Amino acid sequence: MAKEKTFFEKLKAWPLLLPVVALILVMAVNIIYDAVNGNNPFSFFTITLQNTTANGTVLYGRIIDILNRGSEAAILAIGMTLVVSSSAGTDISVGSVMSLAASVCCVTLAGYGVSSTTELARPLIVGVLAGIAIGCLCGAFNGFLVAHLKIQPMVATLILFTAARSIGLLVCNDLIVYVRNPQFGFFGSFFGPIPTPIIITAICVAVTALVLSKTALGTYIQSVGINAKASRIAGLNSKTIIFMTYMLCGLFAGIAGIINGSRITSADSNNIGLYMELDAILAVALGGNSLGGGKFNLAGSIIGAYTIQAITTTLYALGVSSAQAPVYKAVIVIIIVAIQAPPVKAYFRKRNAAKAAVAKEA
Amino acid sequence: MKKTKINGNTLLLLITIALFVVMYIGGIAAYGSRGFSRLQTFLDILKTNAGLICMASGLTVVMLTAGIDISVGALVAMDCMILACGMEAGIGAVPMMIIVILIGLVFGAVQGFLVGYLEIQPFIVTMAGMFFARGMTAVISTDQKSITEQINPLFYKLANIKIKLPFGGYTNRKGVYMAPNISVGVVIALLVLILIFLMLRYTKFGRSLYAIGGSEQSAAMMGLNVKFTKMKAYILSSFLTSIGAICFCLNTMAASVQQALGYEMDAISSAVIGGTLLTGGVGNVIGTFFGVLINGTISAIVKTNGKLASSWPSILTAALLFLFIVIQSIFAAIREKQKG
Structure with a gap:
């Protein structure tokens, strides 16, 4: 007799369970903290309109801040999800590529050797396209190594991880290039009352989701990730598909780099995108995706990215300094992945089965 | 008569060594007049990279099991900070070094347990380890510490011991004979290197x-305790990293949150240039040693030149990495063709 699945069983099978639970826990911590301190317990959720001298009337609140600050990680997580799915490996170069894209963009806009400018030397679109193009190029390089030379993704991307940031410094002539121009600053500030990075992220996510759902691309990527050989025999060009996912990852890294550069209206090669690759990989893992490739869940990764940002913001709100925050992040990560670890799952399954057997006997 | 056949891996090691020799001779040819030809320059490369040699040896061991340990750089920072703060608090140099090594063992045991027994991907585990160690450094102290003679005379003395070599000296402009010297760190690093080499070759654990x-799978079927061996590999890596941290601290005499930033990638690239495959099963600490030397030589050449931008060493390292990875993949392709 087929038993109806109970609500809990359905919930257990829900792929987004882990990231959503993590997000809810973070919110709960915020509410409790505010309540204990005698503030409005729901101040975490309040969104207000504030007047600022620089940007006019803008939205303000902790949630907006998390969505805003988490944009880069979310954008990177899109590309990383695809890469992990298709090649069962991670692209560790995205942070460095971000930095390179920002450098190229700023240098194109300011001119070589200029350290600070308020006037754009070239039209804005040229700089942005240059930044995105260099991101794609880096992605294509990684993709070529992984797909055609069959090098393990981590090693292949280690090359640009080491080099991209330094090339960016070289492009910048060892300077921090400031482009203090409102046109360039637009990508990191506000569009009307809404922070621009949120809008850009929304567009990136929407376009990717649309392409993945309306075309067979998503299925292709997953099938290559599950079994590249079988997919090839089935008529898929696995090499091209893996290559493409890396290129897309590079593209998104480029976009994230430009946003980050625009936020600080400069190309700070040493600091842009530092450790971002780790956040992006973490977002993918937190989103319930297996780092072993195959099936992926884009929504999970995006929620994962914002969860990480929520954790970071919460830690800051609790008075933890930015240098100390990684300790807590590390503990959280280990707990999350340990819960998902196969031996732990097997242990719980065994225990549940034993319990069920006892219940049956009784 | 049995013909000795040079297989791909030996050839790769030979290429690495040849590259180092060519690079060093190139350095001498270009900057011989600026002291590059002196033995001391080479010994200084060893001195600066003593810590890295220990770390990269440990990393090679982990990489042999198809794992990775990216926590090494952060662990060095944490160890140095503990050393500096402990000595500032008046604890002796020897107890502090023992404490640091014990911390390394515990750190490695936790990581090894998570990788070996809970089967979590090594990258994720050691990434968390890296976050933890780097963050812990900041929790201990965010100051820039430096270890002076007042803080701990013994440690200071240890750092400044110069073991003179009986050969290869030169007479400076004042006519004083300068004997080449090595530091305690170099001796430790070379000892570690030899021990790990012997361990990999002659012990059951190594094989x-x-x-x-x-x-x-085959290893498990052969009756090897895969989980425990993996755990031991991570313990060894963190243990060697802690020894490396002591060498590192002896060289810099300082501690800060930003210390040894990106060292994990230096160590990984050294191992890869030295012919260790990230897929596991292939590699040797001798190769890793030359990998470290190649990286060190690049830095030394750029430093001696003085005009090149500071970003060149990492670009050159990446280019070499690219070269070696391509060579490795070509060898792998040839091997596959021969098989089938």
Whole structure:
């Protein structure tokens, strides 16, 4: 007799369970903290309109801040999800590529050797396209190594991880290039009352989701990730598909780099995108995706990215300094992945089965 | 008569060594007049990279099991900070060094347990380890510490011991004979290197590592304790990293949150240039040693030149990495063709 699945069983099978639970826990911590301190317990959720001298009337609140600050990680997580799915490996170069894209963009806009400018030397679109193009190029390089030379993704991307940031410094002539121009600053500030990075992220996510759902691309990527050989025999060009996912990852890294550069209206090669690759990989893992490739869940990764940002913001709100925050992040990560670890799952399954057997006997 | 056949891996090691020799001779040819030809320059490369040699040896062991340990750089920072703060608090140099090594063992045991027994991807585990160690450094102290003679005379003395070599000296402009010297760190690093080399070659543990890297399933079927061996590999890596941290601290005499930033990638690239495969089962600490030397030589050349931008060493390292990875993949392709 087929038993109806109970609500809990359905919930257990829900792929987004882990990231959503993590997000809810973070919110709960915020509410409790505010309540204990005698503030409005729901101040975490309040969104207000504030007047600022620089940007006019803008939205303000902790949630907006998390969505805003988490944009880069979310954008990177899109590309990383695809890469992990298709090649069962991670692209560790995205942070460095971000930095390179920002450098190229700023240098194109300011001119070589200029350290600070308020006037754009070239039209804005040229700089942005240059930044995105260099991101794609880096992605294509990684993709070529992984797909055609069959090098393990981590090693292949280690090359640009080491080099991209330094090339960016070289492009910048060892300077921090400031482009203090409102046109360039637009990508990191506000569009009307809404922070621009949120809008850009929304567009990136929407376009990717649309392409993945309306075309067979998503299925292709997953099938290559599950079994590249079988997919090839089935008529898929696995090499091209893996290559493409890396290129897309590079593209998104480029976009994230430009946003980050625009936020600080400069190309700070040493600091842009530092450790971002780790956040992006973490977002993918937190989103319930297996780092072993195959099936992926884009929504999970995006929620994962914002969860990480929520954790970071919460830690800051609790008075933890930015240098100390990684300790807590590390503990959280280990707990999350340990819960998902196969031996732990097997242990719980065994225990549940034993319990069920006892219940049956009784 | 049995013909000795040079296989791909030996050839790769030979290429690495040849590259180092060519690069060093190139350095001498270009900057011989600026002291590059002196033995001391080479010894200084060893001195600066003593810590890295220990770390990269440990990393090679982990990489042989098809794992990775990216926590090494952060662990060095944490160890240095503990050393500096402990000595500032008046604890002696020897107890502090023992404490640091114990911390390394515990750190490695936790990581090894998570990788070996809970089967979590090594990258994720050691990434968390890296976050933890780097963050812990900041929790201990965010100041820039430096270890002076007042803080701990013994440690200071240890750092400044110069073991003179009986050969290869030169007479400086004042006519004083300068004997080349090495520091305590170099001696420790070379000892570690030799011990790990012997361990990998002649002990059961060493050969189990290769077996596990070659095929985990076959190793398990052969009756090897895969989980525990993996755990031991991570313990060894963190242990060697802690020894490396002491060498590192002896060289810099300082501690800060930003210390040894990106060292994990230097160590990984050294191992890869030295012919260790990230897929496991292939590699040797001798190769890793030359990998470290190549990286060190690049830095030394750029430093001696003085005009090149500071970003060149990492670009050159990346270019070499690219070269070696391509050569490795060509060898792998040839091997596959021969098989089938």
